Amino acid sequence: MLKNGVSPKSPRNLLFLFEVLSLFLLFIYQWESVNRYTYITGIGLIFIIYISNLILNRISKGDNYIFLIVTMLISIGVIMIYRIDSELGVKQLIWLSFGIFIFYLTYFTLRFIRGWQKWITLYIGVAYILFILTFILGTRKYGAINWIQIGSFSFQPAEITKILLIFILASYYSNTEKFKKYKNAKYYIMLIVYSFIGLLFLQKDLGTALIFYGIFVAIQFIYEEDRRLILYNLGLFAIGGIIGYGLFDHVKVRILTWIDPWSYIDNKGYQITQSLFAIAEGGFFGTGLGLGHPEFIPLAYTDFIFPAICEEMGLFAGIGIIMLFLILVYRGFKIALSQINPFFRILALGVSILFGVQSIIILGGVLKVLPLTGITLPFVSYGGSSVLSSFIVLGILQVASEDLPIDEDLKLEEENNEIRD
Amino acid sequence: MKSEIRRIILVLIVICLSFVGIIGYMSYFQVFEAESVKMNSYNKRLWINEENILRGSIADRKGRILAYSEKQDNQMKRFYKYGSLYSHIIGYSYREYGKAGLELIYNNQLLNINENSAIDELINIVAPNTIGNNLELTIDHGTQEKARALLSGKKGAIVAMNPKNGEIYAMVSLPDFNVTSLKDDWGTISEDANSPLLNRATQGLYPPGSSFKVITSAAILKNQALSNDYKCTGTTTINGYVFKDYQEGGHGNLNLSQALAQSCNTYFTTKSLELGGELLRNTAEDFMFNKSIPFDMPVKISSFPSGKLGDTDLAASAIGQGKVLATPLNMVMVASSIANNGEMVRPVLVKKILSSDGKVIKLNRSETISQAVDSLKANEIKEMMVGVIREGTGKKASIRNVQVAGKTGTAENASGKSHAWFIGFAPVSDPKIAISVVLEEEGSTGGTSAAPIARDLIIYGLNNINF
Numbered sequence: 001m002l003k004n005g006v007s008p009k010s011p012r013n014l015l016f017l018f019e020v021l022s023l024f025l026l027f028i029y030q031w032e033s034v035n036r037y038t039y040i041t042g043i044g045l046i047f048i049i050y051i052s053n054l055i056l057n058r059i060s061k062g063d064n065y066i067f068l069i070v071t072m073l074i075s076i077g078v079i080m081i082y083r084i085d086s087e088l089g090v091k092q093l094i095w096l097s098f099g100i101f102i103f104y105l106t107y108f109t110l111r112f113i114r115g116w117q118k119w120i121t122l123y124i125g126v127a128y129i130l131f132i133l134t135f136i137l138g139t140r141k142y143g144a145i146n147w148i149q150i151g152s153f154s155f156q157p158a159e160i161t162k163i164l165l166i167f168i169l170a171s172y173y174s175n176t177e178k179f180k181k182y183k184n185a186k187y188y189i190m191l192i193v194y195s196f197i198g199l200l201f202l203q204k205d206l207g208t209a210l211i212f213y214g215i216f217v218a219i220q221f222i223y224e225e226d227r228r229l230i231l232y233n234l235g236l237f238a239i240g241g242i243i244g245y246g247l248f249d250h251v252k253v254r255i256l257t258w259i260d261p262w263s264y265i266d267n268k269g270y271q272i273t274q275s276l277f278a279i280a281e282g283g284f285f286g287t288g289l290g291l292g293h294p295e296f297i298p299l300a301y302t303d304f305i306f307p308a309i310c311e312e313m314g315l316f317a318g319i320g321i322i323m324l325f326l327i328l329v330y331r332g333f334k335i336a337l338s339q340i341n342p343f344f345r346i347l348a349l350g351v352s353i354l355f356g357v358q359s360i361i362i363l364g365g366v367l368k369v370l371p372l373t374g375i376t377l378p379f380v381s382y383g384g385s386s387v388l389s390s391f392i393v394l395g396i397l398q399v400a401s402e403d404l405p406i407d408e409d410l411k412l413e414e415e416n417n418e419i420r421d
Numbered sequence: 422m423k424s425e426i427r428r429i430i431l432v433l434i435v436i437c438l439s440f441v442g443i444i445g446y447m448s449y450f451q452v453f454e455a456e457s458v459k460m461n462s463y464n465k466r467l468w469i470n471e472e473n474i475l476r477g478s479i480a481d482r483k484g485r486i487l488a489y490s491e492k493q494d495n496q497m498k499r500f501y502k503y504g505s506l507y508s509h510i511i512g513y514s515y516r517e518y519g520k521a522g523l524e525l526i527y528n529n530q531l532l533n534i535n536e537n538s539a540i541d542e543l544i545n546i547v548a549p550n551t552i553g554n555n556l557e558l559t560i561d562h563g564t565q566e567k568a569r570a571l572l573s574g575k576k577g578a579i580v581a582m583n584p585k586n587g588e589i590y591a592m593v594s595l596p597d598f599n600v601t602s603l604k605d606d607w608g609t610i611s612e613d614a615n616s617p618l619l620n621r622a623t624q625g626l627y628p629p630g631s632s633f634k635v636i637t638s639a640a641i642l643k644n645q646a647l648s649n650d651y652k653c654t655g656t657t658t659i660n661g662y663v664f665k666d667y668q669e670g671g672h673g674n675l676n677l678s679q680a681l682a683q684s685c686n687t688y689f690t691t692k693s694l695e696l697g698g699e700l701l702r703n704t705a706e707d708f709m710f711n712k713s714i715p716f717d718m719p720v721k722i723s724s725f726p727s728g729k730l731g732d733t734d735l736a737a738s739a740i741g742q743g744k745v746l747a748t749p750l751n752m753v754m755v756a757s758s759i760a761n762n763g764e765m766v767r768p769v770l771v772k773k774i775l776s777s778d779g780k781v782i783k784l785n786r787s788e789t790i791s792q793a794v795d796s797l798k799a800n801e802i803k804e805m806m807v808g809v810i811r812e813g814t815g816k817k818a819s820i821r822n823v824q825v826a827g828k829t830g831t832a833e834n835a836s837g838k839s840h841a842w843f844i845g846f847a848p849v850s851d852p853k854i855a856i857s858v859v860l861e862e863e864g865s866t867g868g869t870s871a872a873p874i875a876r877d878l879i880i881y882g883l884n885n886i887n888f
Contacts, residue, residue: 222428265463277464279447280455296465315451319444326440333433337426349429356436363443367450 011068012053015075019046022079022289029083029290037090041082044093049075052100060107062401063335067103069328070379070394076321077380080309081301084294088301088382095384099391106395111402117343120171124192127164130157131199138203158200158208159389163396165196165212166350173223174342186226194236204250207361207373213237214357215350222349258371271298275366278307279318286314301382303374306366321380322363329356332397341404348400351393460528462519467528471497471514477531477553479511479523481562482588482772483887487511488524490553503562505599506569509620510560510592510770513600518607521618523556523771526718530554530774530782552777559588559772567881568593571874576861577840578621578749579874581882584757584846584855587766587787590886591878592750594621623720626746627859630832631684631814632842632867633741635755635802638681640696640704642798647692650676657687662733664690664740667831667866678805682813684829686740693739698730701739707793708755709765710747715790717770723747742833753857756844758791759806760826760852763799765791807849815843818872820880824849827875829867838864843871847879854882 023042027034049071056067074096082089110116134157137148147154172179172189179185193216200209217233224230244251253268261269261276274297282292294300294308301308310318332352339345355378362377364370376386378393450458459466476499478489488501488511499514501507512522520528532553568579568591581591596617598610610617619625641647655671657664664686666672672683680688693701705725706712714720726734726744737743747755750768758765766787774783794802806826809815814829827845834840841863846855856878858871 218432222425222432262461265461273461273463276450276458277461277466279450280458281464281466283455284451293466293469315447318447322440322444322447326437329436329440330433333429337429349432353432353436356439360436360439360443364439367443367447369443369446 011065012050015053015068015072016046016050018072019049019075019079022075025289026079026083037086041078041086041090041093044097045075045078048093048097048100052103055104056398059104060398060402062398063331066328066331066335066394066397066401069324069331070390073321073324073379076309076313076317077305077377077382079289080294080305080312080380081382083290083312084301084308092382092387095387098384099387102388103391103395103398106392107398110396110399116167117171117174120168120175123164123167123171127161127168127196130161130164131196133157134203156383156385158203158205159385161196162208162211162215162354163389163392165193165215166347166354166393166396168192169216169219169350170343170346173219173346176223176225186224186229190229190233197240201244201248204248206251206254207365207375210361210373211354211357211375214361215353218353218357219346219350223346254371254373258368261368271304272366272368272372274298275304275307276368278311279315279367282311282314282318284315286310286312286317288312299374302376302386303362303381304366305381306363306377309380322359325355325359328352335397335401339400339404341406344400344404347396351397351400354393460525462521462525467520468516471516471532473551474532474534475552476514477533477555477777479531479556479558481558481560481565482590483562484557485562487558487560487562501600504601505597506565508597508600508617509594509622510558511600513603515603518603522620523558523717527556527771527774531556533776554777554782555775556771557773557775559583559590559769560592561590561882561886563885564591564878564882565593567591568878569595569597571877572858572860575863576615576621577859577863578625579856579858579878580622580749580753581854581856581878582753582757582768583888584760584852585766587757587769588772589768589770590854590882592622592770594619594625620718621859621861622749623716623718624748625859625861626721626723626748627840627842627861628743628745628832628834629741629747629752630830630840630842630867631686631740632752632755632828632830632844632857633745633747634681634684634689634739634830635759635806635828635844636705636708636710637689637693637696637701637739638677638802638805639708639794639798640701641677641692642794642801643700643704644696647695650674651680651688651691653680653685653687655687657691659690659694659736660731660733662736664736678808681805681828682808682811684809684814689739690736693736694732696739698735698738701725701735702727704794705745707791708758709751709791709793710745714748714751714754714768716750716768717785720750721748723751741830749857749859752842752844752859753855755793756827756846756857757852757855758793759799759802760846760855761799762796763792763794764789764796765793803849806845810845814866814868815845815872817868818843818845818876818879820847820876823847823879823883825876825879827872829872831866831868834862836862838862839866841865841867841869841871843867843875845875845879847883853888854879854886 057064078092081092147156197209197212221230257264257269261272265273278297289312292311297304297308329352332348336345336348339348358378362375365372376383378390476490479487481487487507490497490499510522512524514520514524572579572593572595576595578594582589596615598617652674653671655666655669666686672685675685675688702725710723710725713722724746734743738745754765767790769785769787771785773781776782803826806828810819810825810827815827818825818827825845825847826849830842832840841860844857846852856875858875860871863870
């Protein structure tokens with residue numbers, strides 16, 4: 001569908017070169033502790049990324065650049081994680097391999113099963129079940145109760161519910177004709193989304209709550225015919241923010257440490273100030289891989305990976321990462337505009353907004369542009385749930401970038417005025 | 422659906438602008454804020470460098486070492502030779518308590534870390550240095566010791582500087598603290614109500630009291646119509662507020678010179694009403710009130726009230742009371758500018774930065790930062806300030822064989838006990854040293870308590886400083 005002016009082959013080779021060079025640097029830095037795993041990680045990374053780009057070109061006729069962009073992000077991320085903690089680096093590589101597998105799985109499932117736009121009730125149901133499970137089985141991690149621990153395996157349900165949210169919104173807004181029969185459908189949708197946001201608030205997962213809100217408002221802005229609702233939404237956000245500030249200590253702390261972290265430097269403002277130190281120390285070119293001190297940054301391998309990268313690779317690498325996200329979002333929107341299937345069009349939009357909003361929230365957070373909320377930087381941060389969900393989302397975008405027929409079932413359904421939900 | 426596409430593009434634009442905004446902020450942060458952020462003593466990276474680089478030493482103007490580092494058992498150890506004498510100038514550099522004073526401000530120079538350009542950065546990565554740079558201060562160790570001895574047992578500050586080239590010879594603030602026993606004292610120091618951590622010379626804001634009359638005199642001289650005599654009866658009432666003189670029954674007939682010598686409150690308050698707030702404020706601002714003073718250390722901004730002043734406020738301001746506040750450093754600069762034909766020079770504390778092999782890396786030269794008054798008026802005020810010492814309130818600052826000029830001050834404040842001030846300089850024919858003394862909540866007049874301290878320090882300084 002999208003005509004590529006340049007063959008994806010040459011950026012693929014550039015990426016290969018980048019990986020070889022940065023791994024070489026890493027080897028020099030860790031020369032004394034280089035072991036079997038180092039080689040496995042290095043060769044594994046290059047191999048997995050090169051091969052999967054190659055395969056994708058054969059399978060998908062859609063946009064093959066988005067996967068290239070993502071593999072660049074992955075490369076920077078995994079190299080940085082490995083440099084911080086080699087054990088985590090190896091683990092992350094395993095997650096990435098699994099993530100790429102999930103990417104293909106999502107791609108094929110979505111491509112060859114029909115009728116995704118019809119199952120809105122299912123999405124809503126599963127989302128609520130995941131929320132309830134989190135409350136029952138949830139364990140506290142970094143202040144938020146948003147992890148489910150099963151054995152040694154921990155998992156963050158919100159990573160799945162945010163995808164479900166996109167499906168719910170896409171199902172709803174691609175079938176507005178059908179839902180018109182229900183009088184207050186648009187209010188129900190709003191109520192459901194706000195109940196999600198409220199639950200996330202209670203779990204103290206403010207970052208994800210913001211992502212939900214961002215996706216909802218953006219999609220609503222594009223598709224809601226009743227323009228008043230958008231204003232209501234903005235109003236509710238303001239009211240919710242003020243109530244949250246007064247009611248919840250954790251919201252208050254975020255705002256206070258955002259306005260002036262320096263006064264709370266040895267307790268609440270510790271994380272953000274350490275992040276600023278790292279970015280400041282990096283300068284334009286960085287200290288060089290292995291020559292900085294990401295060990296001073298709390299959670300440098302997940303939420304705070306961006307300052308760690310800025311410290312060692314410099315401001316220019318940081319800007320590079322932001323540009324990669326910008327191009328990814330841009331291509332996502334381009335995919336949406338070219339997609340004629342309304343369901344997949346909204347899916348593509350939701351997914352692109354998700355990438356955009358999530359990266360803006362965490363980048364703004366570690367730079368003290370926005371209040372800091374703990375979420376991962378997609379594809380760069382360490383974390384199984386984050387990697388898997390990001391790849392599912394990417395798989396969705398990949399499908400949406402192809403020529404898809406408008407579902408015939410749907411048309412028939414509409415004609416017969418049949419309601420199945 | 423045209424509007425759908427329009428809205429999609431709008432959302433895309435918002436997201437893209439957010440990304441661009443973040444990039445913009447990051448670049449701004451890196452260019453303008455990073456340097457000062459890095460200097461924060463909570464930045465542990467400062468201490469990493471510390472372990473590999475021999476921190477430079479700090480010496481006074483005669484080369485006497487005040488602080489130095491040594492390598493002991495593979496660890497860098499910092500030594501401060503004079504305990505509390507330099508607690509507010511040199512400060513300290515300890516892992517547990519961070520850095521303060523010149524140790525903080527000149528950290529990069531002491532460790533010889535240059536990160537001014539990308540090239541320097543690359544050089545640092547390839548060939549990191551191991552020996553830091555040394556600092557040579559303008560301080561004269563003997564004068565500093567003398568100043569602290571004169572002030573001991575009191576609260577307050579003394580600053581002594583060269584009025585022509587801005588070199589600071591001594592800067593003492595009491596109470597202070599012993600930097601060598603910070604570990605044991607930290608609890609008491611940080612909670613002491615007298616705030617020993619505060620450098621009163623640069624950070625203390627005091628009502629200058631009558632010492633401010635030097636500035637009011639400069640304003641009066643600008644307006645020839647005000648030079649007529651005035652009869653002082655001891656009190657004057659402005660808008661129902663009574664301004665009193667120290668001398669009961671008043672000073673009788675006075676001209677400006679006599680009024681300054683006797684520090685006649687009624688003279689200055691009455692004249693100020695004719696002067697107007699605008700002119701007085703402009704004059705104060707020429708003396709660096711309401712302006713930030715460039716210095717090697719952060720300096721609080723002395724304040725003169727803004728906006729339109731009521732008569733009572735104006736009259737109070739004219740005698741350095743009310744909302745007028747000044748730092749001791751600013752007041753010594755006021756005295757210096759009178760000594761230096763009205764030219765106010767930038768104060769200098771760090772004279773030279775020297776590399777480990779003795780090469781001068783940076784020489785700190787002073788410059789004129791403000792023409793406070795023209796030289797004619799400066800010399801008139803100088804003569805009046807000589808009168809203050811010869812026959813006025815500042816008699817106790819007079820020295821045999823050396824002509825001193827000065828002005829005393831007794832500033833009322835909320836504590837109920839007045840601050841005692843003295844500002845001045847000597848010798849009048851060729852001023853070499855200017856001094857400001859403030860004794861916080863001393864409860865006596867500047868003439869009785871601050872003036873003799875200034876006299877003793879001037880005598881010591883003139884005999885011992887290598888000018």
